[in-house]
Amino acid sequence: MNIYLIGMPGAGKTTIGKRLAQILNYTFIDLDHRIEKNALMFIDEIFEKYGEETFRIQEKQALSEIEGDNLVISTGGGIVKDRTNKALMNGIKVYIDTDISIIEDRIGKDFQPRPVLKKKSLHTLYDERMLNYVFFADLIVSNDGDLEVTTQKLRALLKEKFNL
Numbered sequence: 001m002n003i004y005l006i007g008m009p010g011a012g013k014t015t016i017g018k019r020l021a022q023i024l025n026y027t028f029i030d031l032d033h034r035i036e037k038n039a040l041m042f043i044d045e046i047f048e049k050y051g052e053e054t055f056r057i058q059e060k061q062a063l064s065e066i067e068g069d070n071l072v073i074s075t076g077g078g079i080v081k082d083r084t085n086k087a088l089m090n091g092i093k094v095y096i097d098t099d100i101s102i103i104e105d106r107i108g109k110d111f112q113p114r115p116v117l118k119k120k121s122l123h124t125l126y127d128e129r130m131l132n133y134v135f136f137a138d139l140i141v142s143n144d145g146d147l148e149v150t151t152q153k154l155r156a157l158l159k160e161k162f163n164l
């Protein structure tokens with residue numbers, strides 16, 4: 001069974017995904033890195049050179065190319081903008097739900113370029129996307145507190161609800 005992590009930029013999908021894969025002995029895949037490998041370009045360069053629409057096509061393509069079992073896949077924050085992407089996610093979809101003000105605090109301390117945040121605030125993106133995250137989700141896990149606590153909580157829910 002594969003596990004897809006969805007949620008706002010900076011919610012913790014990559015960090016939790018790596019740790020969860022370690023605990024379950026699954027393989028970790030970061031969809032943003034797959035897109036960069038396919039395009040031989042960083043995501044902010046794709047946005048700059050070709051725009052968001054082209055990026056979304058590449059994102060859908062990378063999602064549809066995921067193969068294998070026992071994978072933890074962290075997706076980009078905007079994967080839910082296109083509701084038809086849900087059908088391409090064959091596995092348990094987990095919404096990592098993190099308070100916007102906590103995300104703001106956390107990503108103030110990291111330096112990854114996030115091109116969507118050049119145009120819109122996290123608050124606006126959250127208002128636009130929140131219902132779509134819920135539409136995609138089989139499970140919802142809050143990541144407002146300690147990372148290890150979140151990951152263990154998720155691990156326990158996967159066992160309880162999906163017998164993993």
Ligand SMILES: Nc1ncnc2c1ncn2[C@@H]1O[C@H](COP(=O)(O)OP(=O)(O)OP(=O)(O)O)[C@@H](O)[C@H]1O
Pocket residue numbers: 007008009010011012013014015016032074075076077106107109110112114143144145146147148150
């Ligand atoms: N529970 C936590 N406690 C403290 N810091 C955290 C926690 N979860 C994530 N972080 C930190 O928040 C930042 C964003 O996390 P991460 O990169 O995993 O988010 P993401 O959802 O993958 O973001 P993006 O959509 O931009 O790829 C990182 O600096 C990470 O170390």
Ligand SMILES: O=C(O)C1=C[C@@H](O)[C@@H](O)[C@H](O)C1
Pocket residue numbers: 008009032043075076077078079114115116
């Ligand atoms: O929230 C978004 O729309 C994005 C999030 C990142 O993970 C990347 O997928 C890209 O920068 C777009």
Ligand SMILES: [Mg+2]
Pocket residue numbers: 013014015032074
């Ligand atoms: Mg990430």
